[in-house]
Amino acid sequence: MRKLVSLVLTAAFAVSSCWALAGCSGKPAETTAATTTKAGETTAQESQKPGESKAATASIKVGAIYINSQNDTAGYTFAHHKGITEGMKQVGLDPSKDLYIVDNVPEDDEKVKQAIDQLAGDGCDIIFGISFGYINAMEEKAAEYPDIIFSHATGYKSNDKNFNNYFGRIYQARYLSGIAAGYKSLALKNNNIGYVSAWGTEYAETCSGINAFAMGARSVNPDAKIHVYEISTWGDQEKERQAAQVLIDTYKCCVIGQHCDSAQPQIVANEKGVFGCGYNSDMTKEAPKAHLTAAVWNWSAYYATAMKAAMTDKGSFMQSVGNYYQGLSAGLVDISELSGNCEPETAEAIKLAKDLMISGKWDVFSGVKLVFSGAAGSVAVEQKNDALKDNTGAEKVAAGGASVGDDVIQGSMNYYVDGVTQVN
Numbered sequence: 001m002r003k004l005v006s007l008v009l010t011a012a013f014a015v016s017s018c019w020a021l022a023g024c025s026g027k028p029a030e031t032t033a034a035t036t037t038k039a040g041e042t043t044a045q046e047s048q049k050p051g052e053s054k055a056a057t058a059s060i061k062v063g064a065i066y067i068n069s070q071n072d073t074a075g076y077t078f079a080h081h082k083g084i085t086e087g088m089k090q091v092g093l094d095p096s097k098d099l100y101i102v103d104n105v106p107e108d109d110e111k112v113k114q115a116i117d118q119l120a121g122d123g124c125d126i127i128f129g130i131s132f133g134y135i136n137a138m139e140e141k142a143a144e145y146p147d148i149i150f151s152h153a154t155g156y157k158s159n160d161k162n163f164n165n166y167f168g169r170i171y172q173a174r175y176l177s178g179i180a181a182g183y184k185s186l187a188l189k190n191n192n193i194g195y196v197s198a199w200g201t202e203y204a205e206t207c208s209g210i211n212a213f214a215m216g217a218r219s220v221n222p223d224a225k226i227h228v229y230e231i232s233t234w235g236d237q238e239k240e241r242q243a244a245q246v247l248i249d250t251y252k253c254c255v256i257g258q259h260c261d262s263a264q265p266q267i268v269a270n271e272k273g274v275f276g277c278g279y280n281s282d283m284t285k286e287a288p289k290a291h292l293t294a295a296v297w298n299w300s301a302y303y304a305t306a307m308k309a310a311m312t313d314k315g316s317f318m319q320s321v322g323n324y325y326q327g328l329s330a331g332l333v334d335i336s337e338l339s340g341n342c343e344p345e346t347a348e349a350i351k352l353a354k355d356l357m358i359s360g361k362w363d364v365f366s367g368v369k370l371v372f373s374g375a376a377g378s379v380a381v382e383q384k385n386d387a388l389k390d391n392t393g394a395e396k397v398a399a400g401g402a403s404v405g406d407d408v409i410q411g412s413m414n415y416y417v418d419g420v421t422q423v424n
Contacts, residue, residue, distance in 0.1 A: 076280050084303050126310045126314075127151070147162075149314055198231060226420045229423055258278060263287065387399045
Protein backbone atom coordinates (compact mmCIF):
# COMPACT_ATOMS: atom_id res chain seq x y z
CA MET A 1 0.00 0.00 0.00
CA ARG A 2 1.18 3.49 0.61
CA LYS A 3 4.58 4.38 1.95
CA LEU A 4 4.50 6.55 5.05
CA VAL A 5 6.63 9.64 4.54
CA SER A 6 7.82 11.59 7.56
CA LEU A 7 6.99 15.25 7.21
CA VAL A 8 9.06 18.06 8.60
CA LEU A 9 6.56 20.63 9.78
CA THR A 10 7.36 23.99 11.23
CA ALA A 11 4.20 24.12 13.30
CA ALA A 12 4.78 23.46 17.01
CA PHE A 13 2.52 21.09 18.88
CA ALA A 14 0.47 23.77 20.58
CA VAL A 15 -3.23 23.94 21.16
CA SER A 16 -5.25 27.08 21.47
CA SER A 17 -7.36 27.53 24.58
CA CYS A 18 -9.64 30.01 22.86
CA TRP A 19 -13.06 29.15 21.51
CA ALA A 20 -12.91 26.84 18.49
CA LEU A 21 -15.24 28.57 16.08
CA ALA A 22 -15.05 31.84 14.23
CA GLY A 23 -15.76 33.96 17.28
CA CYS A 24 -12.38 33.21 18.89
CA SER A 25 -9.26 35.36 18.80
CA GLY A 26 -7.33 32.82 16.75
CA LYS A 27 -4.22 33.12 18.96
CA PRO A 28 -2.67 30.02 20.55
CA ALA A 29 -2.70 29.92 24.32
CA GLU A 30 0.49 31.15 25.96
CA THR A 31 1.16 27.97 27.87
CA THR A 32 3.61 25.11 27.63
CA ALA A 33 1.04 22.50 28.63
CA ALA A 34 -0.96 20.69 25.97
CA THR A 35 -4.65 21.35 26.46
CA THR A 36 -7.76 20.52 24.54
CA THR A 37 -9.61 23.35 22.86
CA LYS A 38 -13.29 23.10 23.63
CA ALA A 39 -15.43 24.47 20.85
CA GLY A 40 -16.86 27.82 21.80
CA GLU A 41 -19.46 30.40 21.02
CA THR A 42 -21.15 29.95 17.70
CA THR A 43 -21.44 32.84 15.29
CA ALA A 44 -24.71 33.90 13.75
CA GLN A 45 -23.87 31.86 10.66
CA GLU A 46 -23.25 28.75 12.79
CA SER A 47 -26.42 28.85 14.86
CA GLN A 48 -29.04 26.20 14.26
CA LYS A 49 -31.17 26.79 11.21
CA PRO A 50 -34.87 26.03 10.87
CA GLY A 51 -35.47 22.47 9.82
CA GLU A 52 -32.20 21.09 11.17
CA SER A 53 -32.30 18.01 13.34
CA LYS A 54 -32.62 18.93 17.02
CA ALA A 55 -31.95 15.53 18.49
CA ALA A 56 -30.65 12.10 17.68
CA THR A 57 -30.67 8.81 19.52
CA ALA A 58 -27.99 9.86 22.03
CA SER A 59 -25.67 12.78 22.60
CA ILE A 60 -21.95 12.17 22.14
CA LYS A 61 -18.69 14.06 22.53
CA VAL A 62 -16.71 14.50 19.31
CA GLY A 63 -12.93 14.77 19.25
CA ALA A 64 -10.85 16.09 16.33
CA ILE A 65 -7.11 16.20 15.67
CA TYR A 66 -6.02 18.76 13.06
CA ILE A 67 -2.68 19.14 11.31
CA ASN A 68 -3.14 22.90 10.93
CA SER A 69 -5.17 25.51 12.81
CA GLN A 70 -8.90 25.30 13.39
CA ASN A 71 -8.93 29.02 12.57
CA ASP A 72 -7.63 28.61 9.02
CA THR A 73 -9.76 30.45 6.46
CA ALA A 74 -8.97 28.22 3.46
CA GLY A 75 -7.39 24.90 2.64
CA TYR A 76 -7.27 21.40 4.09
CA THR A 77 -7.90 21.84 7.81
CA PHE A 78 -10.46 24.55 7.09
CA ALA A 79 -12.45 22.13 4.91
CA HIS A 80 -12.43 19.40 7.57
CA HIS A 81 -13.34 21.76 10.40
CA LYS A 82 -16.21 23.15 8.36
CA GLY A 83 -17.38 19.61 7.55
CA ILE A 84 -17.26 18.48 11.18
CA THR A 85 -19.18 21.47 12.52
CA GLU A 86 -21.78 21.32 9.74
CA GLY A 87 -22.16 17.56 10.19
CA MET A 88 -22.67 17.98 13.93
CA LYS A 89 -25.50 20.45 13.40
CA GLN A 90 -27.13 18.10 10.89
CA VAL A 91 -27.39 15.38 13.56
CA GLY A 92 -28.39 17.69 16.40
CA LEU A 93 -25.04 18.16 18.14
CA ASP A 94 -23.81 21.55 19.28
CA PRO A 95 -20.19 22.30 18.26
CA SER A 96 -19.89 24.85 21.07
CA LYS A 97 -20.53 22.14 23.66
CA ASP A 98 -19.85 18.76 22.08
CA LEU A 99 -16.69 19.33 20.00
CA TYR A 100 -13.15 19.02 21.45
CA ILE A 101 -10.20 19.94 19.24
CA VAL A 102 -6.44 19.47 19.36
CA ASP A 103 -4.94 21.37 16.44
CA ASN A 104 -1.49 22.05 14.96
CA VAL A 105 -0.55 18.41 15.57
CA PRO A 106 2.36 17.28 13.37
CA GLU A 107 2.57 13.80 11.86
CA ASP A 108 4.61 12.52 14.79
CA ASP A 109 3.38 9.35 16.53
CA GLU A 110 4.10 10.58 20.04
CA LYS A 111 2.40 13.93 19.46
CA VAL A 112 -0.65 12.22 17.99
CA LYS A 113 -0.83 9.79 20.91
CA GLN A 114 -0.72 12.70 23.35
CA ALA A 115 -3.58 14.36 21.51
CA ILE A 116 -5.62 11.14 21.58
CA ASP A 117 -5.00 10.66 25.31
CA GLN A 118 -6.18 14.22 25.92
CA LEU A 119 -9.38 13.71 23.93
CA ALA A 120 -10.01 10.35 25.60
CA GLY A 121 -9.63 12.08 28.96
CA ASP A 122 -12.24 14.61 27.85
CA GLY A 123 -14.68 11.76 27.36
CA CYS A 124 -14.87 11.80 23.57
CA ASP A 125 -16.91 8.99 22.02
CA ILE A 126 -15.49 9.37 18.52
CA ILE A 127 -12.14 10.85 17.44
CA PHE A 128 -11.43 12.06 13.91
CA GLY A 129 -7.80 12.32 12.77
CA ILE A 130 -7.56 14.19 9.50
CA SER A 131 -3.97 13.61 8.32
CA PHE A 132 -2.41 10.54 6.72
CA GLY A 133 0.56 10.42 9.08
CA TYR A 134 -1.71 9.89 12.11
CA ILE A 135 -2.38 6.36 10.91
CA ASN A 136 -0.09 4.29 13.15
CA ALA A 137 -0.83 6.19 16.35
CA MET A 138 -4.57 5.90 15.75
CA GLU A 139 -4.28 2.18 15.08
CA GLU A 140 -2.40 1.67 18.36
CA LYS A 141 -4.75 3.82 20.42
CA ALA A 142 -7.84 2.15 18.94
CA ALA A 143 -6.68 -1.05 20.60
CA GLU A 144 -6.00 0.76 23.87
CA TYR A 145 -9.42 2.49 23.94
CA PRO A 146 -11.93 -0.08 22.64
CA ASP A 147 -14.94 2.02 23.69
CA ILE A 148 -13.93 4.98 21.50
CA ILE A 149 -14.43 5.06 17.73
CA PHE A 150 -11.33 6.12 15.79
CA SER A 151 -11.94 7.48 12.29
CA HIS A 152 -8.94 8.30 10.12
CA ALA A 153 -8.91 10.37 6.93
CA THR A 154 -6.92 9.40 3.81
CA GLY A 155 -5.41 6.22 5.25
CA TYR A 156 -5.91 2.52 4.63
CA LYS A 157 -5.73 0.80 8.02
CA SER A 158 -8.76 -0.33 10.03
CA ASN A 159 -10.05 -3.05 12.34
CA ASP A 160 -13.42 -4.75 12.65
CA LYS A 161 -14.33 -3.10 15.96
CA ASN A 162 -13.67 0.63 16.36
CA PHE A 163 -11.22 1.90 13.73
CA ASN A 164 -12.12 2.90 10.18
CA ASN A 165 -10.73 5.02 7.36
CA TYR A 166 -12.54 7.49 5.12
CA PHE A 167 -11.72 9.20 1.87
CA GLY A 168 -13.37 9.91 -1.45
CA ARG A 169 -13.13 10.06 -5.22
CA ILE A 170 -11.52 13.48 -5.30
CA TYR A 171 -9.95 12.50 -8.62
CA GLN A 172 -13.43 12.95 -10.15
CA ALA A 173 -13.50 16.60 -9.06
CA ARG A 174 -9.92 17.06 -10.23
CA TYR A 175 -10.90 15.84 -13.69
CA LEU A 176 -13.64 18.48 -13.78
CA SER A 177 -11.25 21.23 -12.71
CA GLY A 178 -8.85 20.00 -15.38
CA ILE A 179 -11.52 20.74 -17.98
CA ALA A 180 -11.57 24.36 -16.82
CA ALA A 181 -7.77 24.49 -17.05
CA GLY A 182 -7.80 22.94 -20.52
CA TYR A 183 -10.23 25.48 -21.92
CA LYS A 184 -8.18 28.34 -20.48
CA SER A 185 -4.93 27.01 -21.94
CA LEU A 186 -6.62 26.59 -25.31
CA ALA A 187 -7.92 30.17 -25.24
CA LEU A 188 -4.48 31.50 -24.31
CA LYS A 189 -2.78 29.34 -26.97
CA ASN A 190 -0.40 28.09 -24.30
CA ASN A 191 -0.21 24.34 -23.73
CA ASN A 192 1.81 24.60 -20.51
CA ILE A 193 -0.14 23.91 -17.32
CA GLY A 194 1.57 23.75 -13.92
CA TYR A 195 0.69 21.68 -10.88
CA VAL A 196 2.06 22.21 -7.37
CA SER A 197 1.84 18.89 -5.57
CA ALA A 198 2.70 17.86 -2.03
CA TRP A 199 3.91 14.52 -3.32
CA GLY A 200 4.09 12.74 -6.65
CA THR A 201 4.00 9.04 -7.44
CA GLU A 202 4.89 8.10 -3.82
CA TYR A 203 1.22 8.43 -2.90
CA ALA A 204 -1.66 7.07 -4.96
CA GLU A 205 -3.73 9.97 -3.64
CA THR A 206 -1.54 12.64 -5.23
CA CYS A 207 -0.67 10.54 -8.27
CA SER A 208 -4.28 9.76 -9.20
CA GLY A 209 -5.25 13.40 -8.67
CA ILE A 210 -2.51 14.67 -10.97
CA ASN A 211 -3.46 12.11 -13.61
CA ALA A 212 -7.17 12.94 -13.46
CA PHE A 213 -6.48 16.67 -13.71
CA ALA A 214 -4.26 16.06 -16.74
CA MET A 215 -6.85 13.86 -18.43
CA GLY A 216 -9.53 16.50 -17.89
CA ALA A 217 -7.31 19.19 -19.39
CA ARG A 218 -6.38 17.02 -22.38
CA SER A 219 -10.03 16.14 -23.05
CA VAL A 220 -10.31 19.76 -24.19
CA ASN A 221 -6.75 20.52 -25.27
CA PRO A 222 -5.05 17.27 -26.39
CA ASP A 223 -1.72 19.08 -26.65
CA ALA A 224 -1.74 20.23 -23.02
CA LYS A 225 1.42 19.47 -21.04
CA ILE A 226 1.14 19.21 -17.26
CA HIS A 227 4.33 20.14 -15.41
CA VAL A 228 4.35 18.79 -11.84
CA TYR A 229 6.48 20.40 -9.16
CA GLU A 230 6.66 18.21 -6.04
CA ILE A 231 7.36 20.05 -2.77
CA SER A 232 7.66 16.88 -0.60
CA THR A 233 5.43 18.13 2.22
CA TRP A 234 1.70 18.59 2.70
CA GLY A 235 1.89 22.04 4.21
CA ASP A 236 4.70 24.55 3.64
CA GLN A 237 3.38 27.82 2.31
CA GLU A 238 6.77 29.16 1.25
CA LYS A 239 7.54 26.02 -0.76
CA GLU A 240 4.10 26.25 -2.34
CA ARG A 241 4.82 29.82 -3.40
CA GLN A 242 8.27 28.98 -4.74
CA ALA A 243 6.96 26.02 -6.76
CA ALA A 244 4.25 28.12 -8.39
CA GLN A 245 6.78 30.82 -9.24
CA VAL A 246 9.10 28.31 -10.91
CA LEU A 247 6.26 26.80 -12.92
CA ILE A 248 5.25 30.24 -14.18
CA ASP A 249 8.68 31.79 -14.70
CA THR A 250 10.63 28.77 -15.95
CA TYR A 251 8.00 26.60 -17.61
CA LYS A 252 5.74 29.45 -18.80
CA CYS A 253 2.65 27.82 -17.32
CA CYS A 254 -0.58 29.74 -17.90
CA VAL A 255 -2.68 27.79 -15.36
CA ILE A 256 -1.57 26.51 -11.95
CA GLY A 257 -3.32 23.50 -10.40
CA GLN A 258 -2.47 22.21 -6.96
CA HIS A 259 -2.60 19.44 -4.40
CA CYS A 260 -1.28 21.18 -1.29
CA ASP A 261 -2.81 22.77 1.76
CA SER A 262 -2.88 26.53 1.29
CA ALA A 263 -4.01 29.05 -1.32
CA GLN A 264 -0.45 30.22 -2.03
CA PRO A 265 -0.23 28.74 -5.57
CA GLN A 266 -3.41 30.62 -6.48
CA ILE A 267 -2.16 33.82 -4.88
CA VAL A 268 1.05 33.59 -6.92
CA ALA A 269 -0.99 32.98 -10.08
CA ASN A 270 -2.98 36.10 -9.24
CA GLU A 271 0.21 38.11 -8.73
CA LYS A 272 1.75 36.84 -11.97
CA GLY A 273 -1.27 37.44 -14.17
CA VAL A 274 -2.02 33.79 -14.95
CA PHE A 275 -4.85 31.50 -13.88
CA GLY A 276 -5.36 28.64 -11.47
CA CYS A 277 -7.42 25.79 -10.02
CA GLY A 278 -7.35 25.48 -6.24
CA TYR A 279 -8.02 22.66 -3.80
CA ASN A 280 -10.03 21.96 -0.63
CA SER A 281 -12.00 25.20 -0.68
CA ASP A 282 -13.10 27.89 -3.11
CA MET A 283 -10.03 30.13 -3.46
CA THR A 284 -11.62 32.84 -5.61
CA LYS A 285 -11.50 35.26 -2.68
CA GLU A 286 -7.75 34.73 -2.29
CA ALA A 287 -7.08 35.00 -6.06
CA PRO A 288 -9.98 36.92 -7.64
CA LYS A 289 -8.32 37.58 -11.01
CA ALA A 290 -6.82 34.11 -11.37
CA HIS A 291 -9.01 31.44 -9.85
CA LEU A 292 -11.15 29.32 -12.16
CA THR A 293 -12.56 26.66 -9.82
CA ALA A 294 -11.34 24.25 -7.13
CA ALA A 295 -11.71 20.57 -6.41
CA VAL A 296 -13.50 20.65 -3.05
CA TRP A 297 -14.63 18.32 -0.32
CA ASN A 298 -18.08 18.40 1.24
CA TRP A 299 -16.81 16.55 4.30
CA SER A 300 -20.09 16.99 6.17
CA ALA A 301 -21.52 14.18 4.01
CA TYR A 302 -19.22 11.75 5.79
CA TYR A 303 -19.07 13.38 9.20
CA ALA A 304 -22.84 13.46 9.58
CA THR A 305 -23.02 9.77 8.58
CA ALA A 306 -20.31 8.77 11.04
CA MET A 307 -21.64 10.78 13.98
CA LYS A 308 -25.20 9.59 13.48
CA ALA A 309 -23.98 5.98 13.53
CA ALA A 310 -21.96 6.63 16.69
CA MET A 311 -24.97 8.21 18.35
CA THR A 312 -27.17 5.26 17.43
CA ASP A 313 -24.89 2.38 18.42
CA LYS A 314 -21.12 2.69 18.78
CA GLY A 315 -20.78 -1.08 18.90
CA SER A 316 -22.10 -1.53 15.38
CA PHE A 317 -20.18 1.38 13.83
CA MET A 318 -17.95 -0.80 11.67
CA GLN A 319 -20.94 -2.76 10.42
CA SER A 320 -23.04 0.31 9.63
CA VAL A 321 -20.33 2.66 8.29
CA GLY A 322 -17.15 0.67 7.79
CA ASN A 323 -14.43 2.06 5.55
CA TYR A 324 -15.96 4.93 3.60
CA TYR A 325 -15.13 5.81 -0.02
CA GLN A 326 -17.60 7.90 -2.00
CA GLY A 327 -17.57 10.58 -4.69
CA LEU A 328 -19.71 12.90 -6.77
CA SER A 329 -22.79 10.70 -6.53
CA ALA A 330 -22.80 10.92 -2.70
CA GLY A 331 -22.06 14.63 -2.67
CA LEU A 332 -18.73 14.09 -0.90
CA VAL A 333 -16.65 15.76 -3.62
CA ASP A 334 -17.39 18.46 -6.17
CA ILE A 335 -15.93 21.61 -7.65
CA SER A 336 -16.50 25.13 -6.39
CA GLU A 337 -18.67 27.56 -8.31
CA LEU A 338 -17.04 28.51 -11.61
CA SER A 339 -15.66 32.03 -11.51
CA GLY A 340 -16.03 34.65 -14.20
CA ASN A 341 -12.45 33.88 -15.23
CA CYS A 342 -13.55 30.63 -16.93
CA GLU A 343 -13.97 30.26 -20.67
CA PRO A 344 -17.58 30.24 -21.98
CA GLU A 345 -17.63 26.52 -22.85
CA THR A 346 -16.44 25.36 -19.44
CA ALA A 347 -19.75 24.98 -17.59
CA GLU A 348 -21.39 22.91 -20.35
CA ALA A 349 -18.46 20.52 -20.69
CA ILE A 350 -18.16 20.05 -16.93
CA LYS A 351 -21.87 19.26 -16.64
CA LEU A 352 -21.62 16.63 -19.37
CA ALA A 353 -18.68 14.93 -17.68
CA LYS A 354 -20.20 15.21 -14.21
CA ASP A 355 -23.49 13.65 -15.34
CA LEU A 356 -21.64 10.68 -16.84
CA MET A 357 -19.71 10.08 -13.62
CA ILE A 358 -22.72 10.43 -11.34
CA SER A 359 -24.76 8.06 -13.49
CA GLY A 360 -22.01 5.45 -13.34
CA LYS A 361 -21.83 5.28 -17.13
CA TRP A 362 -18.23 6.46 -17.22
CA ASP A 363 -15.29 7.03 -14.90
CA VAL A 364 -11.88 8.58 -15.33
CA PHE A 365 -9.33 5.76 -15.40
CA SER A 366 -10.81 3.53 -18.07
CA GLY A 367 -10.02 2.72 -21.70
CA VAL A 368 -12.67 5.25 -22.75
CA LYS A 369 -11.71 8.91 -23.03
CA LEU A 370 -13.97 11.93 -23.25
CA VAL A 371 -13.41 14.39 -26.07
CA PHE A 372 -15.19 17.76 -26.01
CA SER A 373 -15.96 19.93 -28.99
CA GLY A 374 -18.21 22.82 -29.99
CA ALA A 375 -18.68 26.42 -28.98
CA ALA A 376 -20.57 27.71 -25.96
CA GLY A 377 -24.22 26.76 -26.27
CA SER A 378 -23.48 23.66 -28.31
CA VAL A 379 -20.72 21.79 -26.50
CA ALA A 380 -20.76 18.05 -27.25
CA VAL A 381 -18.89 15.12 -25.74
CA GLU A 382 -17.70 11.98 -27.51
CA GLN A 383 -16.74 8.79 -25.69
CA LYS A 384 -13.76 7.43 -27.55
CA ASN A 385 -12.21 4.00 -27.02
CA ASP A 386 -8.57 4.75 -26.33
CA ALA A 387 -6.08 2.85 -24.19
CA LEU A 388 -5.02 4.38 -20.88
CA LYS A 389 -1.23 4.71 -21.11
CA ASP A 390 1.42 6.03 -18.80
CA ASN A 391 3.88 8.69 -19.90
CA THR A 392 6.34 6.07 -21.14
CA GLY A 393 3.73 4.63 -23.49
CA ALA A 394 3.03 1.50 -21.42
CA GLU A 395 -0.61 0.39 -21.61
CA LYS A 396 -2.47 0.28 -18.30
CA VAL A 397 -6.01 -0.29 -19.59
CA ALA A 398 -6.84 -1.56 -23.07
CA ALA A 399 -8.99 0.55 -25.38
CA GLY A 400 -12.61 0.15 -24.32
CA GLY A 401 -11.63 -1.49 -21.03
CA ALA A 402 -13.20 -0.88 -17.64
CA SER A 403 -11.67 1.52 -15.13
CA VAL A 404 -8.84 0.38 -12.91
CA GLY A 405 -10.03 -0.76 -9.49
CA ASP A 406 -10.44 1.35 -6.39
CA ASP A 407 -7.47 -0.46 -4.84
CA VAL A 408 -5.28 1.00 -7.60
CA ILE A 409 -6.72 4.51 -7.35
CA GLN A 410 -6.44 4.52 -3.56
CA GLY A 411 -3.34 2.46 -3.01
CA SER A 412 -1.05 1.44 -5.84
CA MET A 413 -1.24 3.95 -8.69
CA ASN A 414 2.39 5.01 -9.06
CA TYR A 415 2.69 6.22 -12.65
CA TYR A 416 1.90 9.41 -14.52
CA VAL A 417 -0.35 9.29 -17.58
CA ASP A 418 0.53 10.61 -20.99
CA GLY A 419 1.08 14.35 -20.96
CA VAL A 420 2.43 14.58 -17.38
CA THR A 421 6.05 15.38 -16.53
CA GLN A 422 7.60 15.96 -13.13
CA VAL A 423 10.04 18.84 -13.35
CA ASN A 424 12.01 18.53 -10.11
